Amino acid sequence: MSNVRIEDGEGIMLERRAVPASLGKTAPGKKEGAGSIFLRRFLAIHDLLLDWYGIILLLVLWQLCPTLGWIDGRFFPPPSTILAEGVKLVLKGELPAHVLVSLQRTLLGLAAATAVGIPLGFVLGGWFPRAARFLDPLLNLLGQINAFSLFPLFVLFFGIGEIAKFCIIFWSCLWPILFTTISGVQGVDPTYVKLARSMGSNGATIFARVLFPGALPSIFTGLRLGATFAFLMLIAAEMIGASTGLGWLVHNSSVNYLIPRLFLAAVTIALLGMTLNHTLVLLERKLVRWRVRNETA
Amino acid sequence: MATHGDGTHKEDLKIVLKDIGQVYHLKKSADGSREFQALKDINLQVRAGEFVALVGPSGCGKSTLLDILAGLTRPSSGAVYIDGKEITGPALDRGIVLQGYALFPWRTVRRNVEFGLEIKKVPKSERRGISDHFIRLVGLEGFEEHYPHELSGGMKQRVAIARALAYDPEVLLMDEPFAAVDAQTRETLQDELLRIWDETKKTIIFVTHSIDEAVFLADRVAIFSSNPGTFREIVEVDLPRPRHNSDIRSSAEFGWVRHRIWELLQSRPSQECREGGNIVVKDAISPSATI
Ligand SMILES: Nc1ncnc2c1ncn2[C@@H]1O[C@H](COP(=O)(O)OP(=O)(O)O)[C@@H](O)[C@H]1O
Ligand SMILES: [Mg+2]
Numbered sequence: 001m002s003n004v005r006i007e008d009g010e011g012i013m014l015e016r017r018a019v020p021a022s023l024g025k026t027a028p029g030k031k032e033g034a035g036s037i038f039l040r041r042f043l044a045i046h047d048l049l050l051d052w053y054g055i056i057l058l059l060v061l062w063q064l065c066p067t068l069g070w071i072d073g074r075f076f077p078p079p080s081t082i083l084a085e086g087v088k089l090v091l092k093g094e095l096p097a098h099v100l101v102s103l104q105r106t107l108l109g110l111a112a113a114t115a116v117g118i119p120l121g122f123v124l125g126g127w128f129p130r131a132a133r134f135l136d137p138l139l140n141l142l143g144q145i146n147a148f149s150l151f152p153l154f155v156l157f158f159g160i161g162e163i164a165k166f167c168i169i170f171w172s173c174l175w176p177i178l179f180t181t182i183s184g185v186q187g188v189d190p191t192y193v194k195l196a197r198s199m200g201s202n203g204a205t206i207f208a209r210v211l212f213p214g215a216l217p218s219i220f221t222g223l224r225l226g227a228t229f230a231f232l233m234l235i236a237a238e239m240i241g242a243s244t245g246l247g248w249l250v251h252n253s254s255v256n257y258l259i260p261r262l263f264l265a266a267v268t269i270a271l272l273g274m275t276l277n278h279t280l281v282l283l284e285r286k287l288v289r290w291r292v293r294n295e296t297a
Numbered sequence: 298m299a300t301h302g303d304g305t306h307k308e309d310l311k312i313v314l315k316d317i318g319q320v321y322h323l324k325k326s327a328d329g330s331r332e333f334q335a336l337k338d339i340n341l342q343v344r345a346g347e348f349v350a351l352v353g354p355s356g357c358g359k360s361t362l363l364d365i366l367a368g369l370t371r372p373s374s375g376a377v378y379i380d381g382k383e384i385t386g387p388a389l390d391r392g393i394v395l396q397g398y399a400l401f402p403w404r405t406v407r408r409n410v411e412f413g414l415e416i417k418k419v420p421k422s423e424r425r426g427i428s429d430h431f432i433r434l435v436g437l438e439g440f441e442e443h444y445p446h447e448l449s450g451g452m453k454q455r456v457a458i459a460r461a462l463a464y465d466p467e468v469l470l471m472d473e474p475f476a477a478v479d480a481q482t483r484e485t486l487q488d489e490l491l492r493i494w495d496e497t498k499k500t501i502i503f504v505t506h507s508i509d510e511a512v513f514l515a516d517r518v519a520i521f522s523s524n525p526g527t528f529r530e531i532v533e534v535d536l537p538r539p540r541h542n543s544d545i546r547s548s549a550e551f552g553w554v555r556h557r558i559w560e561l562l563q564s565r566p567s568q569e570c571r572e573g574g575n576i577v578v579k580d581a582i583s584p585s586a587t588i
Contacts, residue, residue, distance in 0.1 A: 189397075189399065191395055191397055191399040192399055192401060194369065194395075194399070195393065195395065195399045196412075196416075197369060197387055198367045198368075198369060198387045198391070198392075198393045199387065199389055199392075199412070199413045199416045199417075199464065200386070200387045200388050200389055200416060201416050205416060209412075209415070210401070213401070213403045213404075214401075214403070216403075288403070290402055290403045290404075290444045290446070
């Protein structure tokens with residue numbers, strides 16, 4: 001890293017980010033006793049696990065309750081049973097197939113909504129701010145309509161095939177992406193545009209180097225909201241109109257009283273949703289590093 | 298108009314402002330649109346390498362004039378000539394520095410400084426050397442890879458200056474650049490600006506709220522009156538150079554020039570600042586003059 005200067009009467013100053021003592025490197029040349037090193041290691045592990053203690057506790061309780069007979073294991077199977085079911089379905093190739101189908105549907109809809117929402121948002125927010133204001137109530141109304149409640153309509157138009165499910169995802173993703181793009185563009189400080197213009201930048205340059213990077217953090221928020229919400233919508237849609245996918249797995253298991261499989265599907269959905277969200281967060285950190293650093297500071 | 302460009306030859310003139318006027322059409326009340334004359338009869342001739350300060354109460358049209366100079370706004374009447382040619386829009390021969398820094402928060406210090414070079418299509422290999430040079434010039438070496446939010450106000454303004462200098466404009470337009478930093482930082486930045494001006498030989502138009510700052514920095518100070526915004530007088534500042542904040546402020550000449558400008562600004566107080574357009578400005582400028 002570049003050297004950090006702490007300097008001068010002009011008030012150059014850099015706040016040093018507070019590093020948790022347990023994670024900080026030991027200062028060179030400072031001798032430590034064995035006990036202290038052990039304590040540091042312990043604290044480091046403790047720090048890493050901090051977020052997970054709640055989940056670990058829940059898993060242990062969950063395992064104990066049915067095993068000790070406190071609740072009925074047939075309706076509430078312990079994690080070990082669910083895990084065994086999971087291993088079985090993975091080996092048969094069933095679970096990965098369902099995961100893939102659901103994921104593919106989600107990503108396809110997300111990609112299409114991004115491809116429509118971001119350009120449309122830039123056009124409305126950047127070039128036609130009046131139109132954006134005029135359309136705002138209408139767009140808001142449309143955005144409030146739950147995609148799930150439109151599913152019958154989609155089925156009516158497109159049949160119960162892939163297109164209806166695609167529509168659900170597309171609809172759920174489109175509005176958050178569109179709204180956050182519009183507000184992102186309009187939130188870009190006009191002095192940035194003024195400055196770029198003073199250097200003789202043309203419209204394309206201002207878009208690519210000022211408006212787009214300026215709006216990106218906001219766009220990502222919409223992307224993340226849209227993707228996680230759309231995933232849940234899809235699961236619901238798969239429960240009523242599909243023969244594959246995790247939603248179908250839940251529905252099918254419940255109809256057939258396959259309780260461990262039902263739990264397995266539910267847990268997989270939760271994990272997949274988390275992964276989806278997390279992937280987008282990581283992507284966001286990579287692309288809008290400046291902003292994320294600012295916020296976590 | 299009463300410019301002091303008496304002895305100067307035509308060839309030395311960098312900037313000529315000729316009869317600049319600016320009218321805004323305000324759509325307001327039921328009686329339809331109203332006109333507001335923001336600038337009127339502005340005439341000024343600036344020699345190459347000269348440092349001219351513009352002072353006046355807020356709302357008198359200083360920023361408007363600077364926007365016209367930058368080519369961002371077309372004047373309603375009159376014209377701006379740079380090197381004898383009328384300007385038609387923004388271009389890389391003029392650089393601007395704004396009060397709010399306007400640093401791109403998603404770019405590091407280096408990439409902010411290189412922004413104009415990218416617009417100018419300078420190849421990447423050359424950009425680095427140039428940005429290195431100007432980052433050093435403003436005393437920020439070591440901070441190349443920092444983001445603006447990691448810098449203090451004074452450092453941000455240095456980056457903004459380096460960014461405006463990097464693509465080598467001949468004219469630097471500065472709109473209250475030091476208004477947002479504390480008094481001590483401000484004096485340091487003033488000293489450094491004079492050093493940089495001396496090293497780079499730019500022509501500088503510097504808008505400020507502070508009489509002290511104007512007198513300290515400039516060769517000439519143009520005093521605005523408002524409603525309509527026009528030059529009341531242009532005062533020659535005959536203080537020796539190089540100037541340093543540490544000694545010059547206590548000198549008798551400094552006090553004298555400062556007082557004269559103060560009197561000019563006071564001479565027809567608040568009544569002329571009455572109800573101008575949508576902003577009503579009454580703040581008289583005090584002689585101690587850090588507003
Ligand atoms: N786009 C505009 N439309 C209408 N009035 C404006 C516009 N821009 C500036 N003005 C008016 O012009 C006057 C001068 O503004 P400005 O140049 O910003 O003053 P200063 O920089 O001296 O404080 C103000 O009264 C302001 O309200
Ligand atoms: Mg101003």
